Amino acid sequence: RMADALAAQAVRANLYSIGNFPMIVTSNQVEATVLDRREGATTLLADEWYNAALTALLADVSASHFAETYGAMMLESMGESRELIALLNTAGPLAVPAFSAATDKIGEQFELVSRIMAMRDGDGDRLADRDFFVVQQGGFDSHHSKLQPQTKFINDALVEFRTEMVRQGTWEATVVVAQSDFARTINSNGHGTDHAWGGNYIAVGGSVKDQAILSQYPPSLDVGHDLDYGHGIIIPHRGYEQMWGPIVHWLGVPPSQWDTVLPNARNFPATTAGDLFDDGSFSPLPPPTAGPLTAAPATSAPATPAPNTPSPPTLAPATPAPATLAPPTAAPATPTPATPAPATAVPVTPAPPTAAPATSAPPTSAPPTAAPATPAPQTPAPAPVTLEEALAVDFFPASSDKCAPAAGTTAYTETFSSNQAVSDFHSSASQWESDVFLAEMRHAEANANRSWSLRVSPAGNVYSFVGAFGEAMPRQFHANGVFVDEVWQNVAVSQALNNPGAGTPYFVHQAGVYQREAALQAPNRPYFSPNVAKHADASAAHFVSWGQQAHVPTAFGSTVHYYNRYRDCGNGVLESTTVIHHGAEAGRESLNYFNVPWGGVRTSTLKSALRGRADGTGSDAFDLHPWGSTAEVNGIAKMNAHGGYTSFAEAMPVSETFAMPTVDGAPLVLTMAKNSPCSPSAGHEGSWGVPTVKCSLKATVTVPTGCKAGPDCLLTFTSPSGGSFRTRGVLHWAWKGATIFLWPLGGSGAAMASAINAMVDEWDTLTVSYTEKPEEDNVALSFVHGKDGDKPAGANAGRIRSGVGGTLNRDYTVYTQNFWGKAIAPGMSYVNRQYVAVDRVVDIDATAQAFVGETMQAVRAAGDVAGRTVRLFANDGLATFTATVDVATCGTATVRCTGSTTPQAGSRPVYAIACGAKAYVGHDPYAFTPADANDYLRAYVCDGEAQPTRPQHTLLGYFPDGACGVLAAASYVPESCASMTPAPATLAPVTSAPATP
Numbered sequence: 002r003m004a005d006a007l008a009a010q011a012v013r014a015n016l017y018s019i020g021n022f023p024m025i026v027t028s029n030q031v032e033a034t035v036l037d038r039r040e041g042a043t044t045l046l047a048d049e050w051y052n053a054a055l056t057a058l059l060a061d062v063s064a065s066h067f068a069e070t071y072g073a074m075m076l077e078s079m080g081e082s083r084e085l086i087a088l089l090n091t092a093g094p095l096a097v098p099a100f101s102a103a104t105d106k107i108g109e110q111f112e113l114v115s116r117i118m119a120m121r122d123g124d125g126d127r128l129a130d131r132d133f134f135v136v137q138q139g140g141f142d143s144h145h146s147k148l149q150p151q152t153k154f155i156n157d158a159l160v161e162f163r164t165e166m167v168r169q170g171t172w173e174a175t176v177v178v179a180q181s182d183f184a185r186t187i188n189s190n191g192h193g194t195d196h197a198w199g200g201n202y203i204a205v206g207g208s209v210k211d212q213a214i215l216s217q218y219p220p221s222l223d224v225g226h227d228l229d230y231g232h233g234i235i236i237p238h239r240g241y242e243q244m245w246g247p248i249v250h251w252l253g254v255p256p257s258q259w260d261t262v263l264p265n266a267r268n269f270p271a272t273t274a275g276d277l278f279d280d281g282s283f284s285p286l287p288p289p290t291a292g293p294l295t296a297a298p299a300t301s302a303p304a305t306p307a308p309n310t311p312s313p314p315t316l317a318p319a320t321p322a323p324a325t326l327a328p329p330t331a332a333p334a335t336p337t338p339a340t341p342a343p344a345t346a347v348p349v350t351p352a353p354p355t356a357a358p359a360t361s362a363p364p365t366s367a368p369p370t371a372a373p374a375t376p377a378p379q380t381p382a383p384a385p386v387t388l389e390e391a392l393a394v395d396f397f398p399a400s401s402d403k404c405a406p407a408a409g410t411t412a413y414t415e416t417f418s419s420n421q422a423v424s425d426f427h428s429s430a431s432q433w434e435s436d437v438f439l440a441e442m443r444h445a446e447a448n449a450n451r452s453w454s455l456r457v458s459p460a461g462n463v464y465s466f467v468g469a470f471g472e473a474m475p476r477q478f479h480a481n482g483v484f485v486d487e488v489w490q491n492v493a494v495s496q497a498l499n500n501p502g503a504g505t506p507y508f509v510h511q512a513g514v515y516q517r518e519a520a521l522q523a524p525n526r527p528y529f530s531p532n533v534a535k536h537a538d539a540s541a542a543h544f545v546s547w548g549q550q551a552h553v554p555t556a557f558g559s560t561v562h563y564y565n566r567y568r569d570c571g572n573g574v575l576e577s578t579t580v581i582h583h584g585a586e587a588g589r590e591s592l593n594y595f596n597v598p599w600g601g602v603r604t605s606t607l608k609s610a611l612r613g614r615a616d617g618t619g620s621d622a623f624d625l626h627p628w629g630s631t632a633e634v635n636g637i638a639k640m641n642a643h644g645g646y647t648s649f650a651e652a653m654p655v656s657e658t659f660a661m662p663t664v665d666g667a668p669l670v671l672t673m674a675k676n677s678p679c680s681p682s683a684g685h686e687g688s689w690g691v692p693t694v695k696c697s698l699k700a701t702v703t704v705p706t707g708c709k710a711g712p713d714c715l716l717t718f719t720s721p722s723g724g725s726f727r728t729r730g731v732l733h734w735a736w737k738g739a740t741i742f743l744w745p746l747g748g749s750g751a752a753m754a755s756a757i758n759a760m761v762d763e764w765d766t767l768t769v770s771y772t773e774k775p776e777e778d779n780v781a782l783s784f785v786h787g788k789d790g791d792k793p794a795g796a797n798a799g800r801i802r803s804g805v806g807g808t809l810n811r812d813y814t815v816y817t818q819n820f821w822g823k824a825i826a827p828g829m830s831y832v833n834r835q836y837v838a839v840d841r842v843v844d845i846d847a848t849a850q851a852f853v854g855e856t857m858q859a860v861r862a863a864g865d866v867a868g869r870t871v872r873l874f875a876n877d878g879l880a881t882f883t884a885t886v887d888v889a890t891c892g893t894a895t896v897r898c899t900g901s902t903t904p905q906a907g908s909r910p911v912y913a914i915a916c917g918a919k920a921y922v923g924h925d926p927y928a929f930t931p932a933d934a935n936d937y938l939r940a941y942v943c944d945g946e947a948q949p950t951r952p953q954h955t956l957l958g959y960f961p962d963g964a965c966g967v968l969a970a971a972s973y974v975p976e977s978c979a980s981m982t983p984a985p986a987t988l989a990p991v992t993s994a995p996a997t998p
Contacts, residue, residue: 002028002261002262002263003131003133003248003249003252003254003262004016004028004030004031004131004133005028005029005030005031006254006255006258006261006262007130007131007252007253007254008030008031008682008683008684009030009258009680010255011680011681011751011754012130012131012253013129013130013131013681013683014031014129014130014131014132014133014683014684015031015034015129015131015132015133015683015684015687016028016031016032016033016034016133016684017033017034017035017036017114017117017132017133017134017135018033018034018035018036018134018135019036019037019110019113019114019134019135019136019137020035020036020037020106020110020136020137021035021137025135026133026135030682030684030695031684032684032685032688036113055075066705066706069705069706070705070706073705073706073707073709073732105154105157105158106137106138106139106154107136107137107138107154107155107158108154108157108158108161110136110137110158111136111158111159111161111162112161114134114136114162115162115165115166115169117132117134118132118166118169118171118175119169121171129683131252131253138151138154138155139151141181141185143185143193143194144190144192144193144194144195145192145193155179159177159205162177163205166207167207172206172207173206173207173208174207174208175206175207176204176205176206176208176209176248176251177204177205177206178202178203178204178244178248179202179203179204180202180244181200183196183197183198183200184196184197184198184199184200184201184235185197185200186232186233186234187222187233187235188232188233194233195232195233197233197234197235198230198234198235198236198237199219199228199234199235199236199237199238200235200237202244204244204248204277206278208251208278208279209277209278209279210277210278210279213277215239215243215244215247215272215276215277216238216239217238219235219238239269240265240266240268240269241265242263242265242266242268242269243266243269243270243272244272245263246259246263246266246271246272246273246276247272247273247274247275247276247277247278248274248277249262249263250273250274251274251277251278385885385886385887385888386869386886386887387886387975387976388871388884388885388886388902388957388958388975389534389535389536389975390536391868391869391871391886391902392533392534392545392902392956392958393534393535393536393543393544393545394536394543394566395866395868395869395902395903396564396580396582396830396866396868396902396903396904397543397564397566397578397580398578398580398832398834398857398859400541400566400568400576400578400834401570401576401834401852401855403570403851403852403855404568404570404574404576404855405570405571406444406540406569406570406571406572407571408446408571408572409444409445409446409447409451409452409571410443410444410445410446411442411443411444411539411540411569412441412442412443412445413440413441413442413443413537413542414440414441415439415440415441417434417435417438419434419435420454420456420465420467421434423467423471423472424465424467424472424474425472425476426476426477427476427477427478427483427690427810429477429478429483429690430476430477430478430479430483430484431477432523433483433484433526433527434484436526436527436529437458437459437464437484437527437529438456438458439457439458439459439461439532439535439544440456440457440535440537440542440544441454441455441456441457442454442455442457442537442542442567442569443455444569444571444573444575446571446572446573448573449469450468450469450573450780450839450840450841450844451572451573451839451840452468452469452573452839453466453467453468453573453575453839454466454467455467455567455575457542457544457565457567458484458488458512458513458529458530459529459530459531459532459546460490460511460512460513460529460530460531460532460544460546460548460563461511461532461535461544461545461546461563461564461565462488462489462490462491462511462512462546462563462565462598463488463489463490463567463600464484464488464489464512466489466782466837468780468782468839469780469839470606470607470651470780470782470839471603471606472603472606473602473603473606473607473649473782474487474488474489474602474603475487475601475602475603475604475806475811475812475813476603476690476810476811476812476813478690478691478810478811478812479807479811481515481516481517481521481522482515482516483516483527484512484513484527484529485510485512485513485514485515485516485527485529485551486510486512486515486551487601487806487811487813488512488600489598489599489600490510490511490512490596490598490599490600491511491548491563491565491579491581491595491596491597491598491599492508492509492510492511492551492595492596492598492599493508493509493548493561493581493583493592493594493595493825494507494508494509494592494593494594494595495507495590495591495592495593495594496593496594497590497591497593498557498590499594505555505556505557506551506552506555507550507557508550508551508552509548509549509550509551509559509561509592510530510548510549510550510551511530511546511548511563512529512530513527513528513529513530513549513551514527514528514549514550514551514552514553514940514941515551515552515553516528517552517553517554518553518554518939520939520941520942520948521553521941525948525949526949528549528940528941528951530546530547530548530549530563531546531547531940531952531953531954532544532545532546533545533546533547533562533912533954533955533956534955534956540568540569541566541567541568541569542566542567543564543565543566544564544565544566545562545563545564545565545956546562546563546565547559547561547562547563547912547926547954547956548561548562548563549940550938553937553939554933554935554937554939555937555938556935556936556937556938557938558926558927558938559926559940560583560584560585560586560589560827560910560926561581561582561583561584561592562580562581562582562584562910562956563579563580563581564578564579564580564581564582565577565578565579566578570836570852572840572848573838573839573840573848574836574837574838574848574852575836575837575838576834576835576836576855577834577835577836577837578832578833578834579597579598579832579833579834580830580831580832580861581595581597581825581830581831581832581833582829582830582904583825583826583827583828583829583830584827584828584904584909584910584959585827585909586827586909586924586962587827587828588827589827591824591825591826591827592824592825593821593822593823593824593825594819594821594822595819595820595821595831596817596818596819597818597819597820597831597833597835598817598818599815599817600815600816600817601803601806601813601814601815601816601817602649602782602814602816603812603813603814604711604712604715604729604805604812604813604814605715605729605746605812606651607649607650607651607781607782607814608649608650608651608652608653608712608715608772609622609649609650609651609652609653609712609779610622610623610624610625610647610648610649610712610803610814611623611647611648611649611650611653611781611842612638612643612644612646612647612648612801613643613644613645613646613647613648613846613849613850613853614643614644615642615643615644616644617644617850619846620644620646620648620845620846622653623636623803624636625711625712625803625804625805625814626711626804626805627710627711627804627805628804628805628806628807628815629804630804633802633803633804633805636803636804637800637801637802638800638801638802639789639798639799639800639801640786640787640788640789640798640799640800640801640818641788641789641790641792641798641799643788643801644788644850644853645785645786645787645788645849645850645853645856646783646784646785646786646838646849646850646853647783647784647786647801647803647816648781648782648783648784648842648845648849649781649782649783649814649816650779650780650781650842650845651774651778651779651780651781652715652772652773652774652779653773653774653776653779653842654773654774654775654776655771655773657771658770659716659769659770659771661769662702662704662706662734663702664702664703664704665702667702668702669701669702669704669734669735670699670701670766671698671701671718671735671741671766671767671769672698672699672701672764672765672766672767673696673697673698673699673761673762673763673764673765673766673767674697674698674699674739674763675697675763676758676762676763677758678696678697678698678758678761678763679694679695679696679697679754679757679758679761680694680695680754681693681694681695681749681750681751681753681754682694682695682742682750683750685732685742686750689732689744689809689810690810691729691744691809691810691812692744692745692748692749692750692753693732693742693743693744693750694742694743694744694745694750694753694754694757695740695741695742695743696740696741696743696757697739697740698735698738698739698740698741699764700738700739701735701738701739702735702738703735703736703737703738704733704734704735704738705733705734705735705736705737706733706734707730707731707732707733707734707742708730708731709730709731709732709808709809710730710805710807710808710809711805712805712814713771714728714729714730714731714809715727715728715729715730715771715772716728716730716731716769716770716771716772717769717770717771717772717773718743718767718768718769719767719768719769719770720760720761720765720767721765721766722760722765724759724760724761725760726745726746726747726753726756726757726760727745727746727747727772728743728744728745728746729744729745729746729809729812730743730744730809731743731744732744744809745757776842776843777841777842777843778841779841779842779843780839780840780841780842781839781840781841781842781845782837782838782839783837783838783839783840783845783848783849784816784818784835784836784837785835785836785837785838785849785852785853785856786799786801786818786835786856787835787853787854787856787857787858788853791857791858791859792858793823793831793858793859793860794823795822795823795824796820796821796822796823797821797822797823799818799819799820799858800818800819800821801816801817801818801819802815802816802817802819803815803816803817818835820833820858823860825860828862828863828904828906829860829861829862829863830860830861830904831858831859831860831861832857832858832859832860832861833857833858834855834856834857834858835856836849836852836855836856838852863904863905863906863907863908864904864905864906866903866904867903868901868902868903868904868905868958868959869886869887869901869902870886870887870899870900870901871884871885871886871899871900871901871902871957871958871960872884872885872888872889872891872896872898872899873896873897873898873899873900873957873965873968874891874892874894874895874896874897874978874981875894875895875897875967875968875971876893876894876895876981879897879967879968879970879971880971880972881971881972881973881974881977882894882897882922882968882971882972882973882974883973883974883975883976883977883978883981884957884958884973884975885978886902890978891978891981892978892979892980892981893981894978894981897965897967897968898911898960898964898965898967898968899960899964900957900958900959900960900961900964900965901958901959901960902958902959903959904959905959907961907962908959908960908961908962909924909959909960909962910924910956910957910958910959911923911924911956911957911958911959911960911964911965912924912925912926912954912955912956912957913954913955913957913972913973914926914928914929914952914953914954914955915952915953915972915973916928916929916943916944916946916950916951916952916953917943917945917946917950919943920970920971920972920973921969921970922957922965922968922969922970922971922973923965923966923969924962926940926954927939927940928952929942929943929944929952930942930944931944931945932944940952955973957973
């Protein structure tokens with residue numbers, strides 16, 4: 002009741018019970034959270050695949066109110082568990098060592114309470130103004146025994162808890178009350194004590210009066226005294242409510258609610274905070290205010306900007322690319338001192354369809370290399386291409402001739418600046434964006450509907466895409482999967498080894514691994530697949546990464562390289578080229594199922610789905626069903642049966658009228674019960690991960706169900722005055738016939754509650770409609786995947802899948818293209834070129850159709866693409882080495898092994914790996930993974946090193962098996978020929994055979 006009274010004043014109150022669900026935390030407004038004392042929050046099912054399947058099952062809309070209510074409660078509980086797991090994993094170490102070794106029940110509970118309280122920072126991971134915790138210690142029902150260790154357990158736990166609270170700076174704002182269902186008799190029954198009446202309650206805290214007694218002792222303990230009820234039972238001197246009265250006052254419960262919170266207090270003399278606390282006016286946090294309680298301003302801009310405004314999407318200012326990247330044009334070998342580049346975008350010039358090694362630009366940070374013996378002074382020789390650039394560009398196919406922008410600007414930067422105001426990623430993910438960020442690429446032109454910005458992770462996949470519609474990527478509300486699942490990435494699977502049912506899934510994600518081990522959870526960083534090479538030129542960015550087995554821990558390794566090139570084609574079109582290379586040794590498993598890409602869009606940003614017609618006359622809308630449902634599976638589209646592109650638009654016009662729920666024929670009516678009827682619902686926001694607002698209604702029918710997932714839950718509520726707001730769904734249409742719980746779009750719960758209150762008055766009735774915009778005002782994003790006309794021999798027909806992914810809080814519409822059935826054996830590669838386009842929906846068909854014929858896919862064998870020669874040089878000590886590309890000398894150092902920038906017959910990738918002070922060169926990317934009894938491979942752990950030290954991988958090229966063994970423990974120093982010292986005359990060169998170029 003205290004929590005309810007506070008929540009009614011817009012105070013963020015949370016209820017927690019450790020171990021079970023006692024009546025004391027039963028609440029009308031604040032959802033109680035039950036935690037396991039040892040595990041904290043636990044998932045219903047350990048495997049995410051099963052959780053996803055159960056979520057999809059529960060998300061299906063049912064005609065049964067019982068089923069809908071049950072499904073809603075289950076989904077809310079599962080979502081809350083995932084959220085709590087993520088939050089608990091972010092809590093830092095506690096100050097009391099004994100907590101970590103606590104084995105008694107009460108000590109474990111206080112440790113868990115301390116961890117939760119450590120996350121309460123007012124505007125961070127766990128927003129809270131007031132917290133209520135219930136912990137329990139049994140063993141006091143002592144009819145036949147004496148109290149043995151229980152009181153010591155409680156004492157020790159309180160000492161440790163106080164120490165931790167002092168460290169956190171919250172002891173003055175904390176009160177602990179020890180109470181029991183009943184007391185014990187003061188005399189013995191011959192073996193122990195029996196149930197009684199009067200007893201002692203104990204309160205401790207930083208603000209509690211020292212050694213004070215809020216009552217008086219019985220005048221006598223002799224038989225027959227005034228308070229003797231008989232049989233050793235004492236009549237209480239104070240009422241239960243008199244002990245709680247000071248706490249209710251101290252917490253800031255308004256006086257108007259005291260009778261509701263303590264209905265029997267009127268039968269006893271009043272008590273106030275001054276009776277129990279040093280400062281009777283003290284409150285542990287500022288008293289509730291009418292203003293917003295979150296950091297988001299009340300004047301938040303609409304989530305969907307006007308589509309035809311001339312300004313480009315909101316982006317961080319462009320900054321010059323770091324010196325490690327090559328400029329668009331070649332520079333002389335000895336550059337003149339450079340002046341800082343301006344912060345404006347670089348004008349685009351048409352780029353050749355393929356990389357030209359002979360004219361590649363030098364890295365601006367590399368020192369001049371040795372010039373020819375007698376160079377012509379007036380024509381300095383261009384510097385040799387760097388190894389990283391050659392590895393990044395040489396393996397890609399040509400770009401389309403149509404991909405040659407003539408208007409607008411392209412900009413590229415590797416300097417991170419937050420774009421959270423636009424992207425609005427969930428807090429569990431936004432904290433890691435600076436870690437997932439590798440680079441940003443933008444196209445801007447006068448037509449803002451054709452302007453875009455993408456952000457790339459170390460893996461080379463796109464994790465953010467912003468257009469005139471806003472952020473297209475889902476919010477990353479994904480337990481243990483932030484930025485590694487609901488992003489645009491490629492995935493490779495060996496169906497022969499993939500067996501999720503047996504606990505051995507085989508999915509090589511481009512993006513990275515699920516955060517399911519302590520080494521991957523806060524305070525440790527997630528592990529994103531490492532970038533092993535990159536290069537940017539005038540209108541394209543190239544990335545190479547080493548993909549990871551996503552479901553860790555696992556004994557399966559990965560030998561997959563993902564190559565991605567993003568080229569700006571102008572007019573809102575982006576060319577995306579992927580090469581997936583299987584770099585395993587001969588005889589290993591083949592890969593035969595691919596997502597190219599696995600991706601999707603944010604449902605609340607791009608609600609409507611359209612598919613190009615096979616005859617090229619436009620697009621047709623299609624329904625989105627829960628991912629994995631029968632309707633979604635039956636709707637899988639073959640690429641050769643449609644127009645070659647799939648589009649997602651903001652909110653296309655809807656012909657149907659929204660039908661309000663009814664109960665026994667009586668319609669639901671949403672009439673506001675008072676002025677300013679709405680307030681944020683912090684408890685539900687914590688459970689569901691999205692801003693939640695509750696509004697008081699005039700008495701109406703009870704409709705506990707809501708609309709919780711999918712585009713049809715994107716609704717618009719309109720007041721009689723014409724004001725309106727959008728929602729991503731409804732939690733409860735009419736809880737107990739008196740309250741509607743909404744998930745509004747456009748700002749925080751507090752900000753949106755304030756905005757709704759400003760547009761409604763008492764007796765105003767809201768009308769509800771599907772969210773829509775005029776067709777000409779819709780901006781769309783189109784995936785141009787082609788019609789599968791160049792499907793490689795032996796492959797199954799390519800297919801496109803789209804559906805609603807998971808629960809509402811994930812805000813995710815899945816889109817994926819499958820290449821499958823064709824075995825990609827070790828040494829082989831799969832190539833795919835497709836396009837992404839942004840434009841008004843009335844123009845997107847023509848834009849997409851122009852590039853349908855430019856898509857391509859192919860399968861390559863080792864040696865199909867001629868590379869450049871890579872030579873690794875080292876002197877006698879072999880402590881360090883360097884590399885050259887198409888250069889046969891390196892100071893006076895000796896060639897140690899020779900390979901290629903592209904895969905050749907009989908060759909495999911060779912890496913230089915640094916792990917703290919240790920170094921490794923060879924084919925094994927897991928060289929530093931710790932030994933494990935289960936043979937688990939952990940690429941994210943350096944054997945013998947503590948976090949945050951992790952292996953750092955650099956691709957050196959493709960070399961014959963074992964060719965570089967002499968360098969096994971050497972450290973790689975890029976572009977260091979000039980510093981190589983002369984080798985002794987006795988040094989004999991290594992005679993390993995060069996790779997076939």
